[in-house]
Amino acid sequence: DAGVTQSPTHLIKTRGQQVTLRCSPKSGHDTVSWYQQALGQGPQFIFQYYEEEERQRGNFPDRFSGHQFPNYSSELNVNALLLGDSALYLCASSWASLANYGYTFGSGTRLTVV
Amino acid sequence: KQEVTQIPAALSVPEGENLVLNCSFTDSAIYNLQWFRQDPGKGLTSLLLIQSSQREQTSGRLNASLDKSSGRSTLYIAASQPGDSATYLCAAGAGNQFYFGTGTSLTVIP
Numbered sequence: 001d002a003g004v005t006q007s008p009t010h011l012i013k014t015r016g017q018q019v020t021l022r023c024s025p026k027s028g029h030d031t032v033s034w035y036q037q038a039l040g041q042g043p044q045f046i047f048q049y050y051e052e053e054e055r056q057r058g059n060f061p062d063r064f065s066g067h068q069f070p071n072y073s074s075e076l077n078v079n080a081l082l083l084g085d086s087a088l089y090l091c092a093s094s095w096a097s098l099a100n101y102g103y104t105f106g107s108g109t110r111l112t113v114v
Numbered sequence: 115k116q117e118v119t120q121i122p123a124a125l126s127v128p129e130g131e132n133l134v135l136n137c138s139f140t141d142s143a144i145y146n147l148q149w150f151r152q153d154p155g156k157g158l159t160s161l162l163l164i165q166s167s168q169r170e171q172t173s174g175r176l177n178a179s180l181d182k183s184s185g186r187s188t189l190y191i192a193a194s195q196p197g198d199s200a201t202y203l204c205a206a207g208a209g210n211q212f213y214f215g216t217g218t219s220l221t222v223i224p
Binding site: 035040044048055088104106107 | 118146148150155156157158159160163203205207209210211212213214215216217
């Protein structure tokens with residue numbers, strides 16, 4: 001049973017560019033959440049997608065956007081990259097209600113902005 | 115806003131010791147609390163999930179407790195091993211997100 005799959009694993013982009021990160025949830029999961037983890041910090045919630053809609057959003061600017069597809073996979077897009085966007089981006093999947101099952105995380109995408 | 119704090123930030127112990135990692139949260143209105151392990155540069159591995167109605171969960175050498183009223187959770191690791199060296203994160207689930215602490219970096223010395 002495959003867990004959460006993220007691609008790519010590493011990425012280097014130039015300031016001002018745009019990037020797309022991808023996530024396939026664990027089999028049976030229908031909800032995808034994205035987190036940003038800066039070096040030495042705990043993960044910070046970006047947003048959550050359920051039924052192809054953004055259900056909740058954290059304190060991140062509109063440069064961060066996402067999408068969920070009918071097969072529950074998801075993309076995270078970041079426009080106009082800043083040096084401060086360099087971080088580990090984590091995707092987590094769950095089944096419907098956070099209250100019942102918690103999260104399963106992927107291995108993350110390491111984004112470096114130069 | 116939910117704030118999660120983990121103490122200590124770093125811990126170094128000799129192999130075989132029992133140890134306790136602490137996690138506190140400011141808002142007791144949580145659905146659950148999840149403990150994760152993170153190896154350097156890697157993603158998060160779930161260790162234990164405690165629902166708000168539960169007091170503790172156990173898996174092998176790990177035991178996690180939850181006291182919602184006091185806003186505290188502890189992770190107990192018995193008979194520590196060098197392979198336990200990692201960063202341990204706790205996360206309080208509320209609404210549709212988890213609120214994370216900054217973690218405890220554990221080093222187990224052979």
